[in-house]
Amino acid sequence: MPVPTIEWKNNRVRLIDQKALPHKLVFVDCLTAKDMFRVIQDLTIRGAPAIGIAGAFGMYLGVRASTSDTFKGFFNDVKKTESYLALSRPTARNLFWALERMKRTAWQNRRHPVPVIKKKLLAEAETVLAEDKAVCRSIGRFGAALIKKGDTILTHCNAGGLATGDFGTALALIFTAHAEGKRIKVFVDETRPVLQGARLTAWELMHEGIDATLICDNMAASLMAQGKIDKVIVGADRIASNGDVANKIGTYSLAVLAAFHHVPFYVAAPLSTFDFKITAGQGIVIEERSGDEVRTVMGYPVAPKKIKVYNPAFDVTPHYLVSAIVTEKGIVRKPSVKTLARLRSY
Amino acid sequence: MPVPTIEWKNNRVRLIDQKALPHKLVFVDCLTAKDMFRVIQDLTIRGAPAIGIAGAFGMYLGVRASTSDTFKGFFNDVKKTESYLALSRPTARNLFWALERMKRTAWQNRRHPVPVIKKKLLAEAETVLAEDKAVCRSIGRFGAALIKKGDTILTHCNAGGLATGDFGTALALIFTAHAEGKRIKVFVDETRPVLQGARLTAWELMHEGIDATLICDNMAASLMAQGKIDKVIVGADRIASNGDVANKIGTYSLAVLAAFHHVPFYVAAPLSTFDFKITAGQGIVIEERSGDEVRTVMGYPVAPKKIKVYNPAFDVTPHYLVSAIVTEKGIVRKPSVKTLARLRSY
Numbered sequence: 001m002p003v004p005t006i007e008w009k010n011n012r013v014r015l016i017d018q019k020a021l022p023h024k025l026v027f028v029d030c031l032t033a034k035d036m037f038r039v040i041q042d043l044t045i046r047g048a049p050a051i052g053i054a055g056a057f058g059m060y061l062g063v064r065a066s067t068s069d070t071f072k073g074f075f076n077d078v079k080k081t082e083s084y085l086a087l088s089r090p091t092a093r094n095l096f097w098a099l100e101r102m103k104r105t106a107w108q109n110r111r112h113p114v115p116v117i118k119k120k121l122l123a124e125a126e127t128v129l130a131e132d133k134a135v136c137r138s139i140g141r142f143g144a145a146l147i148k149k150g151d152t153i154l155t156h157c158n159a160g161g162l163a164t165g166d167f168g169t170a171l172a173l174i175f176t177a178h179a180e181g182k183r184i185k186v187f188v189d190e191t192r193p194v195l196q197g198a199r200l201t202a203w204e205l206m207h208e209g210i211d212a213t214l215i216c217d218n219m220a221a222s223l224m225a226q227g228k229i230d231k232v233i234v235g236a237d238r239i240a241s242n243g244d245v246a247n248k249i250g251t252y253s254l255a256v257l258a259a260f261h262h263v264p265f266y267v268a269a270p271l272s273t274f275d276f277k278i279t280a281g282q283g284i285v286i287e288e289r290s291g292d293e294v295r296t297v298m299g300y301p302v303a304p305k306k307i308k309v310y311n312p313a314f315d316v317t318p319h320y321l322v323s324a325i326v327t328e329k330g331i332v333r334k335p336s337v338k339t340l341a342r343l344r345s346y
Numbered sequence: 347m348p349v350p351t352i353e354w355k356n357n358r359v360r361l362i363d364q365k366a367l368p369h370k371l372v373f374v375d376c377l378t379a380k381d382m383f384r385v386i387q388d389l390t391i392r393g394a395p396a397i398g399i400a401g402a403f404g405m406y407l408g409v410r411a412s413t414s415d416t417f418k419g420f421f422n423d424v425k426k427t428e429s430y431l432a433l434s435r436p437t438a439r440n441l442f443w444a445l446e447r448m449k450r451t452a453w454q455n456r457r458h459p460v461p462v463i464k465k466k467l468l469a470e471a472e473t474v475l476a477e478d479k480a481v482c483r484s485i486g487r488f489g490a491a492l493i494k495k496g497d498t499i500l501t502h503c504n505a506g507g508l509a510t511g512d513f514g515t516a517l518a519l520i521f522t523a524h525a526e527g528k529r530i531k532v533f534v535d536e537t538r539p540v541l542q543g544a545r546l547t548a549w550e551l552m553h554e555g556i557d558a559t560l561i562c563d564n565m566a567a568s569l570m571a572q573g574k575i576d577k578v579i580v581g582a583d584r585i586a587s588n589g590d591v592a593n594k595i596g597t598y599s600l601a602v603l604a605a606f607h608h609v610p611f612y613v614a615a616p617l618s619t620f621d622f623k624i625t626a627g628q629g630i631v632i633e634e635r636s637g638d639e640v641r642t643v644m645g646y647p648v649a650p651k652k653i654k655v656y657n658p659a660f661d662v663t664p665h666y667l668v669s670a671i672v673t674e675k676g677i678v679r680k681p682s683v684k685t686l687a688r689l690r691s692y
Contacts, residue, residue: 219661
């Protein structure tokens with residue numbers, strides 16, 4: 001069984017320190033919104049759905065110490081915490097979705113006394129986590145239908161248990177297909193610069209006893225040319241209403257390579273990743289991170305100190321390169337404004 | 347001026363320890379064929395033309411201690427050294443080209459006494475080095491014509507001075523265009539797993555004062571989609587007679603991405619890289635290296651210890667994805683058996 005990525009325990013949020021993996025499985029406690037901001041920003045916790053859960057708990061942590069006894073004052077603190085946490089990372093839609101949901105919960109309970117609203121907020125964050133677990137299992141069930149016995153799958157970054165409550169999005173398909181006895185093989189892109197594939201996905205797949213092989217990101221094309229990849233499955237950080245997908249840098253590269261080699265390219269993501277306010281990928285803000293992530297590998301210098309670096313954390317894959325998007329409500333083939341429209345009603 | 351990658355000095359071969367770059371510029375001395383085998387195999391020296399030069403000197407080092415005073419006995423030692431050094435790395439054509447050339451030189455001088463043949467062999471190795479320097483400058487002159495003022499160029503791995511005697515193949519075009527005042531910019535793929543781009547190309551370009559930006563290999567597609575790359579220029583380790591190109595792993599990926607984005611894709615290589623005995627890329631032996639190169643980054647572990655790894659050092663780019671090959675004899679556009687035929691006559 002997957003290890004819980006994030007949980008509420010002893011009046012605090014306990015989460016896996018993903019920066020220490022795969023060498024050590026250690027946990028970090030967050031007691032304040034500031035703690036939560038830091039662990040999101042420095043990638044102690046990462047993965048769009050996990051960031052969403054962290055954001056929900058972060059909202060509660062930010063207001064549980066509020067001294068206002070009027071709703072107006074309290075709601076001000078809610079909004080302040082929302083604006084603050086919104087700055088931790090810009091791309092993952094799930095963060096903003098969770099912050100908005102928590103704010104809405106506060107507003108919907110405005111007739112209650114502040115201590116009751118606080119309890120409702122904690123309960124809502126716990127619901128966000130519980131729902132994520134159910135949603136990921138549903139994504140796994142729907143998506144596993146795309147995987148045939150003996151398939152070899154390529155995945156990028158980590159869209160596994162560690163990117164969610166505990167079961168993953170892209171890896172949910174793989175875990176489910178594996179549990180169904182489909183004897184699949186997985187190639188794992190190491191995913192520079194932060195190596196989520198090498199450190200996290202490799203670790204998760206080994207933990208589940210799945211046949212996994214690590215490659216460098218630049219080896220995927222060669223495997224495809226050799227006919228060794230049956231499908232590519234990745235997660236998503238934000239999906240526009242036309243189906244354009246922002247995901248970890250390198251995803252777009254894989255999508256182009258998959259199209260060239262006639263390999264199906266699947267995206268797995270919960271509805272909370274969709275941003276129907278954005279019409280197309282160009283509207284998605286792409287986070288640029290410090291050049292030191294590229295100049296060094298996990299702190300070890302690998303390039304001249306003063307070399308300029310371009311380090312976008314994400315890229316955008318246009319919908320026409322995506323064969324299907326798997327959500328907890330089912331599979332949407334050939335994503336487009338039209339085919340994705342029914343998801344808006346949930 | 348570029349630093350000499352390899353030279354004959356004080357009766358020994360002195361070469362830059364490329365594993366120590368960019369942190370330290372240190373030199374390694376080779377006195378025997380065994381020394382040379384080791385530095386080729388462990389990547390202290392790398393880059394197809396540089397491996398060729400190393401192979402030529404390695405042949406001399408291997409036979410200078412030969413005690414045979416008959417040509418027959420001496421030539422046996424020549425052949426033994428050739429077979430031995432041929433096992434150091436399998437893909438770069440230039441190594442085999444140089445070993446054969448040295449063997450031929452011994453044979454052509456068979457009427458001379460052994461001490462004279464030894465001198466001729468040293469002179470031949472020095473000629474291989476001197477020719478490389480001239481060849482690279484010629485490649486630079488021809489190829490620079492492909493580069494326009496203000497172009498932004500993407501390169502992969504290191505096809506620079508460090509991959510040759512001192513001036514490079516792909517980087518020869520860049521050095522020459524820069525010297526011509528074309529104010530070019532260069533994006534450098536870091537080139538996992540051994541990071542020749544981050545460690546060597548970034549260092550060389552900074553050393554020459556060229557505007558260089560380092561990226562991870564998986565970021566190239568995103569730059570192309572943004573219209574930020576005008577051309578891709580890479581080196582080659584072996585070119586088949588139809589123009590299929592074996593080069594550092596990740597090259598094929600770039601070639602597909604370049605084709606998709608309508609970006610010209612150029613290969614720069616001396617004639618010694620061509621293997622006219624091989625009709626197509628499928629005939630090229632691709633070296634697979636230790637999985638530890640991927641599980642670690644410069645010795646620092648970044649993945650689970652026991653994760654399986656696939657680590658091919660090279661891939662093959664089919665000729666139809668190559669816009670042109672630049673050689674010391676000129677530019678061959680749309681490489682094919684037909685267009686490359688005239689190179690056979692040199």
